[in-house]
Amino acid sequence: MTVCKIDYEAPQGLLDGRVILVTGAGDGIGRAAALAYARHGATVVLLGRTIAKLEAVYDAIESEGLPQPAIFPLNFEGATLKDYHDMAAALDKEFGRLDGILHNAGLLGDITPFAQYDPALWEQVMQVNINGPIWMTQALLPLLEASADASVIFTSSSVGRRGRAYWGAYAVSKFATEGFMEVLADEVEHLGTLRINTLNPGATRTAMRQSAYPAEDPGTLRTPEDIMPTYLWLMGPDSRGHSGEAFDAQPPRT
Numbered sequence: 001m002t003v004c005k006i007d008y009e010a011p012q013g014l015l016d017g018r019v020i021l022v023t024g025a026g027d028g029i030g031r032a033a034a035l036a037y038a039r040h041g042a043t044v045v046l047l048g049r050t051i052a053k054l055e056a057v058y059d060a061i062e063s064e065g066l067p068q069p070a071i072f073p074l075n076f077e078g079a080t081l082k083d084y085h086d087m088a089a090a091l092d093k094e095f096g097r098l099d100g101i102l103h104n105a106g107l108l109g110d111i112t113p114f115a116q117y118d119p120a121l122w123e124q125v126m127q128v129n130i131n132g133p134i135w136m137t138q139a140l141l142p143l144l145e146a147s148a149d150a151s152v153i154f155t156s157s158s159v160g161r162r163g164r165a166y167w168g169a170y171a172v173s174k175f176a177t178e179g180f181m182e183v184l185a186d187e188v189e190h191l192g193t194l195r196i197n198t199l200n201p202g203a204t205r206t207a208m209r210q211s212a213y214p215a216e217d218p219g220t221l222r223t224p225e226d227i228m229p230t231y232l233w234l235m236g237p238d239s240r241g242h243s244g245e246a247f248d249a250q251p252p253r254t
C-alpha cells in the first residue's frame with residue numbers, strides 16, 4: 001500500500017527560492033505541476049519538445065506575476081549526453097544549483113500484444129521514459145548535490161508496479177523507473193540532502209490517458225490540477241526524510 005497526500009494543503013511559500021526542473025512541462029500533468037510549483041514560489045525550468053507549448057506555460061506563469069521561469073527545449077528522442085551536460089552547464093551558470101526535478105515527460109507507445117510490438121517503438125519508449133531521464137539525472141547530480149534540500153521525483157504508473165498484458169515497453173519502462181529510483185536513493189542516502197522517490201499520478205484527465213482509454217468518459221477522471229497536492233508535498237520540505245519510496249498522487253479508483 002503506497003502513501004497518497006491528496007489532502008495535503010501546501011503553505012503559500014512552500015517552494016520559495018527553489019529552482020525546479022519539470023520535464024514534459026508543456027502539457028498535461030507537467031503543465032499543471034509547473035504552474036503549481038511556480039504558484040508556490042519556485043523558479044521553474046520548463047523542459048519539453050514542443051516549444052510553442054512551453055512558451056504558453058511560460059506566458060501563463062509570467063501573466064500571474066510569478067517567479068520568471070526558464071525554457072529548455074529538449075526532445076528525449078535524439079538527445080545526447082552532450083545535450084544533458086550542456087544543459088547542466090547552463091543551469092549551473094544561471095542558478096548554481098537545482099532543488100528539484102520532476103521527471104514527468106513520457107511516451108505511451110503501443111498497447112498491443114507483445115508478439116506484435118514494434119522493436120523500434122519499444123526502443124523509443126525506453127529512450128523517452130527511462131534512458132534519457134537517467135542520463136539527464138547523472139549530468140545534473142552535481143547541481144542537486146549543491147542544494148541544501150533537493151527532491152527528485154520520477155513519474156511511475158500502476159503498470160510499473162504490477163505488470164499488465166499488452167502494456168509492453170511503457171510498463172517495462174516504469175518498472176525500470178521504480179528500480180532506478182531505489183538504486184539512486186540508496187546511493188545518495190549518505191548525503192542527507194537529496195531525496196529520490198517515485199510518484200504514480202493514477203488515472204488523470206490528459207491526452208495520454210485519452211489515447212490509452214479512448215472509450216472512457218474523461219469527465220469521470222481527476223484533472224491534473226486535482227492531483228497537485230501530492231506533487232507539492234513530495235517536492236517541498238514537508239516530505240524531508242522520505243527517500244527510496246513509491247507514492248501515489250490519488251487513492252485507487254473504486
Ligand SMILES: NC(=O)c1ccc[n+]([C@@H]2O[C@H](COP(=O)([O-])OP(=O)(O)OC[C@H]3O[C@@H](n4cnc5c(N)ncnc54)[C@H](OP(=O)(O)O)[C@@H]3O)[C@@H](O)[C@H]2O)c1
Pocket residue numbers: 023024025026027028029030047048049050053074075076077103104105106107128155156157158200201202203204205206207208209
Ligand atoms: N494521465 C494518466 O492517467 C497517467 C497515469 C499514470 C502515469 N502517467 C504518467 O504521467 C506523466 C505525464 O503524463 P500525461 O498524462 O500528462 O501525458 P501527456 O499529456 O501526453 O504529457 C506528456 C508530456 O511528455 C512530453 N514528451 C513526450 N515525449 C517527449 C520527448 N520525446 N521529449 C520531451 N518531452 C516529451 C510531452 O510533450 P509534447 O506535449 O510536446 O508532446 C508532454 O508534455 C507520464 O510520465 C505518464 O507516463 C500518466
